[in-house]
Amino acid sequence: MADLEARKGMFIDTSICIGCKACETACKEWNELPMNPNYGFSGQSYDNTQKLNGENWRHVKFIEDFSEDRSEARWLFLSDSCKHCQQAGCMEVCPTNAIIRTEYDTVYIDPNVCIGCKYCVSGCPFGVIDIGLFTGTAEKCTLCYDRLQVGQQPACAQACPTDCIEFGDVDELMAKAKEREKQLQANGESRAQIYGDSDILGGLNVFYLLLDKPEKYGLPANPQLPQKNMLGGYWSSILSFIGIGLVSLLSFRTRGQRKQQEETQDVNL
Template identity: 40%
Template sequence: MSGDEDRGGLLYGPQPDVAGASGYPSAPPRMGFFTDTSVCIGCKACEVACKEWNAVPEDGLELTGMSYDNTQGLGADSWRHVAFIEQRGPFGGGPEPGIAHPDHEDLDVFTAASRLGTDAGAPGPGAPAAPPGGAPEGAADERISPVSPDGRTELRWLMSSDVCKHCTHAACLDVCPTGALFRTEFGTVVVQEDICNGCGYCVPACPYGVIDQRKGDGRAWKCTLCYDRLGVGMEPACAKSCPTDSIQFGPLEELRERAQARVAQLHAAGVTDARLYGESPDDGVGGDGAFFLLLDEPEVYGLPPDPVVTTRDLPDMWRHAALAAVSLAALAVGSFVRRPR
């Protein structure tokens, strides 16, 4: 093992071949998830499929006060979490949500989505036709106005299925003292529950707050990207069950290309807020194995805007500690040698 490498294949620099660096010389392409939140309908099929396949315990069916979200976040008993975020106001690059703006000229996400694959200048399916002779100068175009005829501001639900990011630079791998966390040949990060001793070091190490310890158990649990299914050529249960292909599974590089094309398609349709999150190898965790297309800022979805691997400074810390130890030893020896008799 080189000085720049850990058992999880983490290099604090560009490192696309995480599986190869972890001891898999003939590893398959790195696999991952691309979640397109613009087509998520909040059906929770992914949550159910994940629990069913992985025998994840039920974690409560009570309403949380957060719309239809009955899980609130990822945890030891929620390896998939579907967020429901309610917003009022104009969308598609206009003023901030919550402010009615009848003269806003950008397409709202609903109208823009309905126009995908159609002439951008023509109304999409279900959109009302323009008034004869066009709208008066300075007046709002009712086809794209985010305000209804009676003055009510439109409501938008942002729905997103969150999951472990399977980071390139995975801090949880760095801090695990037992080797319970390991990098698979597919580049994913998995917890071996029979080896986990429940120390909990991985919980604060995760920059996304994904890993959690199960009550009454103490061990850490999280998404495995259905490692057992991948081994026999099957896709993860959540992606298999998604009815809209919001959760897409495949080789990571292929997914990144597909995601870039989807963002370009949405931008061309007027959804200017569409952006990718976690796909860049140049971010603070070296890129995620599970990344997202978002329709608003990451913070709106409960995601950190600039995630950083929490163990990035460990090599320097160890070097400073070693230098300090050597210096103290040298001082001790020097004091002994110079001590007067």
């Protein structure tokens, strides 16, 4: 683990997020992320990004929150990205050590070492990592590692007009989040809670102040480490190898039959 004094991260206060997507835009612009050709309006929300993937490292979720009798409704917003976990499942399963922990205690994927095996995709309990359509390697938020190295804050935090995204020392941000949590609860938001303290995978360097239970935001209440997430990825890899083997066998057999037919025709001539 990196020196705790150097731990950098972000505090996302969903109570003041307005869903403007300035953070999404800033992320795509700074990281020069291409447009996913499969984008389109879902027809059920104002959210056209729909999920995190290799071309979207930050995603603002739009959640329509209705009361039980559906007589009242409100919008909940969540600016989502990689959590830069203390216990990072993606790092545990990477076979080439392409996923490293930086001097800022953030989790970074080295594209020059990644082989696109997808183990990290299955190893992430938050569904953050994806294989880029145009790169063939694992892609996710880097917490703007290149900007941190020159003393700048992440592009999303700089672009946020309400300071919903705050960048800084993780311990200082957590102390501020706990004060904000108490304030919201005192003002009637009884379900306000911090998501990402030490009870979640040893702590998330990018953590949230939610206004409702995590499941309402599409976050797992009890995220699990890779040994409970890898089965799907394991079988996916096995089936891929079997498929490649069958295609190769069929191709070899077809070529053999064609050659035999040609030899038979030559003999008859």
